[in-house]
Amino acid sequence: MPPPAGLLPWPAPSAARLAAPTRTRPPPRTRVRPPPPPAPPPLPLRLEPVVAPSTTATATLPPIATSTLSPSTSTCLECVHFNSCSGCTHEVDLDKPPVLQEVENFFKGHGVGDFTFSRGRLREWRCRAKLAIRGTPENPLIGLYQEGTHAVADIAECRAISELNIEPFDEDASTGELRYVQMAVTTYNTSIPVAKRYEQGKVQVSLVWNSRDERSKNAEKLSLLSEIIFGHKWRHLIGEKDLWERYGGVDISLDPYSFGQANTLSFNALLHTLHKYVPRGSTVVDLYSGAGVIGLSLAASKKCRSVKCVEINKLSKMSFEKSASRLPPNLGCTITWHNTDASVEPVHWLEGSSVVIVDPPRKGLHPSVICALQKVALSERKAYKAKSSLTKVKDEKRPWILRAREAAVQVDSTPLEGSSETWPETLIYISCGWDSFKKDCKSLMSSKAWHLQNAHAFNFFPGTDRRHMPGGAQDVHSLCVNKRHASEALKMDTPIGVAHSDTRY
Numbered sequence: 001m002p003p004p005a006g007l008l009p010w011p012a013p014s015a016a017r018l019a020a021p022t023r024t025r026p027p028p029r030t031r032v033r034p035p036p037p038p039a040p041p042p043l044p045l046r047l048e049p050v051v052a053p054s055t056t057a058t059a060t061l062p063p064i065a066t067s068t069l070s071p072s073t074s075t076c077l078e079c080v081h082f083n084s085c086s087g088c089t090h091e092v093d094l095d096k097p098p099v100l101q102e103v104e105n106f107f108k109g110h111g112v113g114d115f116t117f118s119r120g121r122l123r124e125w126r127c128r129a130k131l132a133i134r135g136t137p138e139n140p141l142i143g144l145y146q147e148g149t150h151a152v153a154d155i156a157e158c159r160a161i162s163e164l165n166i167e168p169f170d171e172d173a174s175t176g177e178l179r180y181v182q183m184a185v186t187t188y189n190t191s192i193p194v195a196k197r198y199e200q201g202k203v204q205v206s207l208v209w210n211s212r213d214e215r216s217k218n219a220e221k222l223s224l225l226s227e228i229i230f231g232h233k234w235r236h237l238i239g240e241k242d243l244w245e246r247y248g249g250v251d252i253s254l255d256p257y258s259f260g261q262a263n264t265l266s267f268n269a270l271l272h273t274l275h276k277y278v279p280r281g282s283t284v285v286d287l288y289s290g291a292g293v294i295g296l297s298l299a300a301s302k303k304c305r306s307v308k309c310v311e312i313n314k315l316s317k318m319s320f321e322k323s324a325s326r327l328p329p330n331l332g333c334t335i336t337w338h339n340t341d342a343s344v345e346p347v348h349w350l351e352g353s354s355v356v357i358v359d360p361p362r363k364g365l366h367p368s369v370i371c372a373l374q375k376v377a378l379s380e381r382k383a384y385k386a387k388s389s390l391t392k393v394k395d396e397k398r399p400w401i402l403r404a405r406e407a408a409v410q411v412d413s414t415p416l417e418g419s420s421e422t423w424p425e426t427l428i429y430i431s432c433g434w435d436s437f438k439k440d441c442k443s444l445m446s447s448k449a450w451h452l453q454n455a456h457a458f459n460f461f462p463g464t465d466r467r468h469m470p471g472g473a474q475d476v477h478s479l480c481v482n483k484r485h486a487s488e489a490l491k492m493d494t495p496i497g498v499a500h501s502d503t504r505y
């Protein structure tokens with residue numbers, strides 16, 4: 001994994017620490033490596049200012065070359081940890097994710113004429129990293145697990161742990177103190193030049209601590225640290241309480257437990273593209289919304305009449321509330337955030353919205369969501385059939401379902417807009433799992449309910465291709481916007497599908 005740069009709060013390494021005996025490393029895995037490259041300089045611990053060319057520009061897809069091309073330093077990983085860390089699988093051609101050709105072929109094969117790929121920044125892009133802590137206080141390991149194991153591949157000369165004598169977690173004995181560390185960088189600081197924002201970005205450090213609470217034996221050590229997570233709660237220890245970032249033109253606060261994108265620049269490029277497909281004045285439902293980043297950004301910039309966010313993780317609520325509090329007043333948009341499982345009674349969430357956005361986890365959409373999307377897209381043409389099944393949703397009596405339907409957060413006191421006659425015309429699918437996206441996309445199109453119209457790819461994780469790893473994690477994410485098939489009766493000339501593809505995990 002590219003080093004989480006900008007992590008300046010860690011103390012400098014002591015001479016003794018650096019002189020510690022070399023750790024035993026696992027044998028290197030087979031990776032895609034460059035043909036004998038001109039030895040690149042090792043990456044310094046503190047990363048250099050950005051030198052990569054234009055980072056967010058969207059360009060038409062270049063011809064995809066194979067890695068027989070001589071590596072250009074600007075597209076190489078150049079990371080000293082490449083052999084031992086499981087994060088990255090590619091050292092060269094980071095601007096051409098391995099799955100890109102397949103992605104392009106898929107969309108072209110489905111008649112998408114305007115597919116674009118945004119290569120993004122190839123280094124210093126990672127704004128979020130969660131690393132495991134193992135080893136001993138004298139010889140701590142900090143990094144990702146080796147594939148298929150819980151053995152940590154050390155990726156950094158960890159400089160804090162031995163200095164504070166914190167005991168890394170022991171998986172077998174369930175002892176020790178520090179299990180994981182998560183670091184999130186915010187790059188939005190207009191008081192410093194763009195080129196220096198990453199290097200000088202503020203870092204939120206969150207520690208997953210193996211202890212009942214902060215009054216444990218080693219509590220005094222915690223006062224030297226930052227956020228800490230106990231069980232499902234986290235406590236703020238020192239420094240600024242909130243991490244703010246700018247996404248899609250709005251300020252977003254992300255608490256340690258809420259989902260956060262790792263590549264801020266690419267995510268912003270994706271949001272910029274996504275906004276173009278949402279008509280002004282839309283009524284939007286954002287399924288799998290996390291802290292509501294997408295919905296809030298649309299509410300602010302597209303004069304939406306209503307935005308409904310649906311998210312299963314209740315801990316994202318706080319982030320949503322904080323972010324919503326910074327929206328400009330008098331937006332004229334009713335924004336709600338619902339804490340529920342989008343796969344339970346999904347038709348309810350689609351009703352009243354002209355645009356539906358889905359950003360599911362890697363496994364893709366739940367079959368019930370696919371089924372609901374098919375049903376609502378066909379509702380006009382099969383009005384009678386659809387109506388009978390859709391009206392059932394309104395007669396819901398189960399209290400837990402009714403509770404979920406109540407907004408956990410509502411911004412703006414005007415009654416929620418969206419008539420029951422409104423059903424989604426546009427479906428925007430953001431995917432982080434290429435194989436599941438293909439499957440979902442085919443299901444949605446097979447019923448002739450939806451048609452794929454546009455596709456865009458974004459390079460979210462340069463250097464990774466995790467498709468063949470256990471767990472199915474993938475390097476290419478797809479963002480797909482579909483539009484409902486035109487109803488002949490209404491003579492609507494709406495396109496039926498737009499797809500975006502981004503590369504992230």
Ligand SMILES: C[S@@+](CC[C@H](N)C(=O)[O-])C[C@H]1O[C@@H](n2cnc3c(N)ncnc32)[C@H](O)[C@@H]1O
Pocket residue numbers: 259260261287288289290291292293294310311312313340341342343359360361432
């Ligand atoms: C890929 S993240 C996208 C989050 C958000 N769109 C963003 O960009 O910040 C997927 C989100 O879906 C949520 N999620 C997973 N399963 C869900 C379900 N069945 N119903 C609702 N939300 C779910 C996860 O908690 C996570 O926040």
